[in-house]
Amino acid sequence: MTEEAAPPLELRGISKSFGGVAALRDVDFVLRRGEIHGLVGENGAGKSTLMKIIAGLHGQYDGRMAIDGRPVHFRSPREALAAGIGMVHQELSVVPDLSVAENVYLGQQPTKGGIVDWRAMMDGARRHLASLGIDVDPGARMGSLAIGLQQLIELARVLFSGARIVILDEPTSALSPPEVQRLFEVLRGVRASGRSIVFISHFLDDVLAISDTVTIFRNGRLIATEAAGTIDKGWLIQRMIGRGHEELEGSYTGAIALYSKPDAPVVLDVRGLAAGRAFADVSLDVRAGEVLGIYGYMGCGLIELARTLFGKLRADAGTMSIGGKVLRPRSTAEACRAGIAFVPESRRSMLFHTEPVYKNMSISVLGRIGRLLLRPSVEKDIARRHVQSLSIRPPTVETLLGSLSGGNQQKVALAKWLTWPPKVLVLSEPTRGMDVGAKEDVVRIVKGLREQGMGVVVLSTEPETVLSLADRIVVMKKGRIVHEFAGRTVSKDQLLEAA
Amino acid sequence: MTAMRVFLRNQMRIIAPFATLIVLVAFFCLTSGSFASLDNAANILTQISVTGIIAVGLTFVILCAEIDLSVAAIANVTGIAVAYFTLQEGYVNIANVPLPGFAAIILALIGCFMLGLVNAAGITLIGIPSFIMTLAMMQIGAGISALLVRGQIAYAVPDLVSLLGAGRVAGIPCLVLVAAAFLLAGHLVLTYTRFGRYVYMVGGNREAAEYAGVNVKLVLGAVIVISAMCSGVAGMLGVAHFGSAQQNEFDGYLLDAIAAVVVGGTSLFGGRGGIGNTIIGLLILGVLNNGLDHIQIDSFLKILIRGLILLAALIINVYVQKVRESA
Amino acid sequence: MTAMRVFLRNQMRIIAPFATLIVLVAFFCLTSGSFASLDNAANILTQISVTGIIAVGLTFVILCAEIDLSVAAIANVTGIAVAYFTLQEGYVNIANVPLPGFAAIILALIGCFMLGLVNAAGITLIGIPSFIMTLAMMQIGAGISALLVRGQIAYAVPDLVSLLGAGRVAGIPCLVLVAAAFLLAGHLVLTYTRFGRYVYMVGGNREAAEYAGVNVKLVLGAVIVISAMCSGVAGMLGVAHFGSAQQNEFDGYLLDAIAAVVVGGTSLFGGRGGIGNTIIGLLILGVLNNGLDHIQIDSFLKILIRGLILLAALIINVYVQKVRESA
Amino acid sequence: TPALAGVAAGRSEKPLKAAFSNAGLQATWCAQGKAAAEYWGKLFNVDVTWFDGQLDAVKQRAAVDNMASQKWDFVAIQAFGIGTLTQPVQKMIDGGTPVIDMDTLIAPLDKINVHSFLAPDNEFMGASVTQALVAKLGGKGKVIMTQGALGHTGAQGRAKGFNAVVKQYPGIEVLDTQPADWDVTKVARLWETYLTKYPQIDAAFFHNDDMALAAYNVMKARNRTNILIGGVDAMPPAINAVADGRMYATVRNPSCRIHGGAIIAGVAAVTAGEKAGSGIPKSIVTDGPVVTKENAAGMLWMQDHFLI
């Protein structure tokens, strides 16, 4: 061993494949003591896979890993935790039915003589949360808190677990800007104490703001590692996709001119809609050929609103009408028949992985191509058309969906609604967790739909998404509409301020 | 190439149980002199017919990744109900309500439809997990049966039921024909109708089906009701076949019907399998139960053997699922 | 304020069943002269003891959002096994293998431990859903029981088992004391040990538990084995209590034990509830079963009443869960 | 003549093949019957093949279906569910195989032409044990009957016999007659309640001995062993209980006589051409005696040798 202390974490020649498909190819990655290491890359570039290997979730991989110079090979999260590696996962992972305190100490409740020390746990949780500027009762039920707060508590768990290496996989996606600032302060504190942090995010500004070093992944390969001070966003995007992206970059930074179409007929009219504690008194209208953006912080009721529009949740009050016809959807099927289509946040929850492509595309139009009996030949013809027009690879309709790449799966998901275009398309977080390239594809498709005269509602917690897609923007705050931007220029700052 | 791989992988789910069937048949042919006869083949077919009708409904339910533990109880209730509404001979000490045969059949079917509806409501509207909702229905069904038959035994059923359950057409038991018709209908519905496609989709990814505008609750409710109706028909014909209606008569069919579906290779996790699998499963169980009677074997060992074979089938079922997913 | 609301909401899960209990007790006190007596209270406690011991293990399992349908079968096997290894009187026509009492107990416990282990392996290692794995084990257990007891009835059990199952200490049946000890131990483990908290975590969010470094499979396997062990002890003491070991003796305990846990308010979806709930559930069922014996009621109606009450409890259970979640 | 035929029916010269099925070998009574049939079968050169009913109507039907598709010299059947075996049994009868019905009706006798029906008179059994209990009480006292499953024809007969006797004694008060479905756990629950509810119980009649012995446990735990206990079946454990005073009386339901009798009836039918209704009555009542302390030992010996 050399004089210089070995780095806390060092990976050499890591390769990992899932069923013959390479997710990581020969990756070398080094994390230094007391650094915040940003990680960026397209969807499916392999960032989470690498982190999961480090955190012990994938025991099967090729290559070597060393902690402080000692070779290790984790086969379960337990082993990784024991070695001082803590990870906050991309998806919220808390136990909603347990108390806040237990969630802070999840899996490592303090014990005294083998007996769980409840008092120590409560006191410790209160102390830890206070240091994060969070003021909640440690005895409160986790599930009763707002999503952003839960995310912060999960962060607190990993930060205070004593982990020397902290991995944060898209920790800010559920946080409001002030919460992000608070998080960054804490991260700087952690860095000051000599611990190391891996920070994954698609918000390139955030990455540049907090990181000391940035590593770029593409297609399972590590493309570059640079000091954050020496690079800018354009440089990052270039490396991530290998192409320029003027329009998107524009929407990331500059202001957008909004325009509205006052003459087109109203296709969706919502009056005084309310559902439980999620939102109340929401009134909206969407015209044909218009994209209405709805922006708000995580937990402001956006997700619930989207689901209510599509009949997945039941409204307690208010009315909805589609093309002038009043609608009170009690099921998604009813909403669908009335002409509303919905694309949820996660791809996973809208596709059938073990079924062929054509069945995935035809599922929502089966009723139109045959009342009672199926007509597979028609289904396949339709699917072939979409496969061609969206240039889906491989171009066969019999392929099982699960074997398509992420981007192609996304196209299949959208193709579902292209055969008989609905009157209104509701997109919830259409770009959540998406890389810049994929985001541009979505923008292109949505603009195409708008040209066809569809009314589109885009609900998102990402200002860039709303700004790049919408013709008109309303802002939601704590379940109510608080502001509308129409017919004039709006910038990201204005949007954030309104929320 | 892809198509070929897909084809082979799809077949795997049927190859494993089919091989089991062949092995069993070969084993019994070699060890027993009386097993391999046309007469005995007819026996086997008759013996799996009632299970078969129940298994059709259960296949729908399991394809949706749900379970129905009340099939046997509902079969019992319906069988008892149809006898309850039929004029019984004088020596049958039952306070029954004789109606014309047609009315008795309709009433019994409405009864099992209602029980299915209660199951469906509990599962889809209230949100009770199916295994426990139908466990409660098992108890409720037993309660209703007990109230109707009050510990007595009824013998008479309407002529139509009697014909279908115990009659023969051209030497073939009608029961076998009815079971074949149910299996065929189930297969056609699952393969060639929109509803059938929805069943697979709901079983494959419930959330995705819902976001695609499929009325998932309706589909789930429908399969639960279909299961109750199949069980009801099986119960009615079973009463005719066995010649009497009494408490707990069909209890053993619960495990048999589940075993048939699962042993046949329909995935417990939904979305994969079908009536073809169920038919193989029925034959495996039929051959096994029948064959064990043909060879000299400790009677007390039979129960254990059935349990072990069920377990083996479960392991294969789950294993095949894993191979598919990792492939 | 928040603390108060949290407190009340937490209590809701216990308030609903508790109210049910009060209503039932009041009803039977009013309708039966013999129900409300100290002696009868002792009866109820004795009657729920065997169920209680089984329910302790089942509470662990259901808290993990799994189910064990083999509890009654395992109780049966273990009871029969301990008798099998005890010297029976000459008139018992059983090919048993007499061993010293201590060895008989150990062997029986090892037996039910092994069955639990098979369950655990099937569920955690192979990945068979628990409801169907334990359904298979139910059949396997019945098979082993049949092989051991071969249709006979055995009476003798080791002295220790006899004392714990049928003896009295200071006028209190030992069985009640054992059940109380099991319930208390279960409560302490669930509340004050890491393992107990892991059970809640695994039931509440399995993935989060895994990410937090909990060995989820180990926890699941452990609760399944605990359930088998509790059932085994219940079966041994039950044999002593009822004075005989025979096939299918404890079959009725499956529904009773599940009902006790669920009626008490432990969530079917895991993560919520506990031994306190199970105790209330046991009392509700105990009072119900006992009370129905005290009033003159159509015995055929009892089955239905039990089914309907189970259904009502399920609805309340799921409804309470929903209220909690929306709150 | 029929009388001669009976004499001629000794051991068969050529080995005969017989198929037996009874309710389910899980029941001791049935298991004893199997042993008896095999014992008498060996003596009479009959090879007995067993088709277990497994206490399940459907499983027994499948077993008997399989039985009916094979060739037998004669068969003997105890149905688990009345009426559930009619079709295959009819098939065997039509094929000329003598079918001997044991203990329980395969179907109402006017519906099926079995060779003979060997069964105890359940009403008589219920009445004779009740009579023994009442006589011991001197015609005065409080009694409880714990019934089997109400749907069971045996239980119905036994209840009838019980009621017929107690009706004759105005001094006898019947406190309770709830069913326990042959389930010892239910018996225990019921009797815990009875002992609480009724300070004085003089005698108890149980529809079988297993239930009686389970109730005895409850009584012993509460020092109420002064209750006279009567049961039905008189299997060895119950005879022992009678011998040492735990039970007062039980009545023999002669499993060996019924199963052994079926062998003999079958052999007679095959070798001596005994015809139903002429050589052998359509229905034979096989009752056993009431067992008390006095005759307990002898009853045990007869059972050991498959005589009753």
Ligand SMILES: Nc1ncnc2c1ncn2[C@@H]1O[C@H](COP(=O)(O)OP(=O)(O)OP(=O)(O)O)[C@@H](O)[C@H]1O
């Ligand atoms: N469990 C798995 N099974 C099969 N394939 C997987 C699995 N996990 C990841 N993959 C595949 O590995 C590749 C890399 O995925 P990974 O999650 O690491 O991407 P990522 O860079 O984190 O993307 P994102 O920014 O969307 O989170 C993708 O092609 C993905 O489909």
Ligand SMILES: Nc1ncnc2c1ncn2[C@@H]1O[C@H](COP(=O)(O)OP(=O)(O)OP(=O)(O)O)[C@@H](O)[C@H]1O
């Ligand atoms: N889970 C999987 N099972 C089988 N094949 C897969 C799987 N995931 C990805 N593939 C295959 O691996 C290849 C690369 O997938 P990946 O998701 O990395 O593509 P990509 O380059 O990100 O494409 P896109 O830009 O469309 O997302 C594709 O050909 C795809 O078919």
Ligand SMILES: [Mg+2]
């Ligand atoms: Mg990722």
Ligand SMILES: [Mg+2]
């Ligand atoms: Mg991709």
